[in-house]
Amino acid sequence: MIENKCFYPLISVIVPIYNAASYLNKCIDSIRNQTYTKLEIILIDDGSNDSSADICDEFAAKDDRIQVVHKSNEGLVRARKEGLQLSHGGYIAYVDADDWIDSDMYMRMFEDGLQHGVDMAVTGNIRELPNGASFEEKVNVEEGIYLEEDIHKRIWPLISDTSKFFAWGISLTVWRALYKREIIFNNLLSVDDGIKMGEDIAIVLPCYFTINSIAIISGCFYHYRQHKNSMKRISKKEEYRSSKVLLNYLLKRAEETQMNIMMEKKIVYLIYFQILMASYTLFIDEINGTLEPYHIKRGSKVIIYGAGIFGEEIYTRIQETNFCKIMLWVDSNAEAYGEQVKHPEEIKKVSYDYIILAVTNQDIREQIKRDLIHYGIDSRAIADIDKEFFTLERLKNYLNVDRPI
Numbered sequence: 182m183i184e185n186k187c188f189y190p191l192i193s194v195i196v197p198i199y200n201a202a203s204y205l206n207k208c209i210d211s212i213r214n215q216t217y218t219k220l221e222i223i224l225i226d227d228g229s230n231d232s233s234a235d236i237c238d239e240f241a242a243k244d245d246r247i248q249v250v251h252k253s254n255e256g257l258v259r260a261r262k263e264g265l266q267l268s269h270g271g272y273i274a275y276v277d278a279d280d281w282i283d284s285d286m287y288m289r290m291f292e293d294g295l296q297h298g299v300d301m302a303v304t305g306n307i308r309e310l311p312n313g314a315s316f317e318e319k320v321n322v323e324e325g326i327y328l329e330e331d332i333h334k335r336i337w338p339l340i341s342d343t344s345k346f347f348a349w350g351i352s353l354t355v356w357r358a359l360y361k362r363e364i365i366f367n368n369l370l371s372v373d374d375g376i377k378m379g380e381d382i383a384i385v386l387p388c389y390f391t392i393n394s395i396a397i398i399s400g401c402f403y404h405y406r407q408h409k410n411s412m413k414r415i416s417k418k419e420e421y422r423s424s425k426v427l428l429n430y431l432l433k434r435a436e437e438t439q440m441n442i443m444m445e446k447k448i449v450y451l452i453y454f455q456i457l458m459a460s461y462t463l464f465i466d467e468i469n470g471t472l473e474p475y476h477i478k479r480g481s482k483v484i485i486y487g488a489g490i491f492g493e494e495i496y497t498r499i500q501e502t503n504f505c506k507i508m509l510w511v512d513s514n515a516e517a518y519g520e521q522v523k524h525p526e527e528i529k530k531v532s533y534d535y536i537i538l539a540v541t542n543q544d545i546r547e548q549i550k551r552d553l554i555h556y557g558i559d560s561r562a563i564a565d566i567d568k569e570f571f572t573l574e575r576l577k578n579y580l581n582v583d584r585p586i
Contacts, residue, residue, distance in 0.1 A: 193270030197260035201278035228254030286402035294396025305401035346568035487539035
């Protein structure tokens, strides 16, 4: 049972920082200016070689709530852990150094969740594109407090909808939530420091295995900046290793919490989704000469439809490998992405073999497909994601995983 607890808990806000000088002033100011003032702000300078360290020290000199740690570069997971171990708050929040938050974010999360003693409080975010455009990404769950039985029935099914590839109900990003200290502490400290992609999934998904209460808040208060540095670039060897470690870790945690039967397919979809979004070269099958999960042959002339994070990842990786010949890159919201991206009307002006639907959300892909067919495009030329491709056995074989750790 959740009780009304009229107290103001200390919230520890942890900001991992690596070469974020261009964004850091706005980020830190947005935290300092919260209407909920009982904050501890921990800035972890992870070996920056720009002016980030100086900016952190300047803020610490004028706000005694700020603690700065300067350390050698060890990666995001290690920085998040170090901040957590130094914290004193009953609740923990994370903010990425290139993002910022609305002034009433933590007050709203207190009023709608923390004062009732919930294990987690989750809100939406606003995605900001490089050209200044932005759009809301709300939590796709009705606002309110959910207890254990309702979490099982209404929250877990929406972590990822396994009837589709891919559909979020609740995004597994660290920065959209406030966590009761023991929840995040027990889960974050067990995460392998070597995970270089999917860090948020590794931290947040196990939290959902162990919480007994959660507050869902409908507003969007966190501003996520999408830019070229938002998605990390790591070597193919690191991509394989990190994906393998992430898969083993999540399957192990699911088994430990007796969630493996319910969560196995969700975990598989989440790993595939992460690879698609950040490491698409893992889907370029050099042996069989196919571009997966579209089954497109090497050397095909392609149009990429979609200029979001996934579309940009596919475009970049195909260009890097010259696996296919890109004839055109289109998006229905082309003006939001710059001159390189064209409107779909341009499709009829070029020769191509396939139109790749570079959108992860299945509902949106199906609408695009209907629109293209309506415009006279041959359905056989529309390359959609084959969700039957995404199996645990294929993933384990692909990553050379004999069995979960």
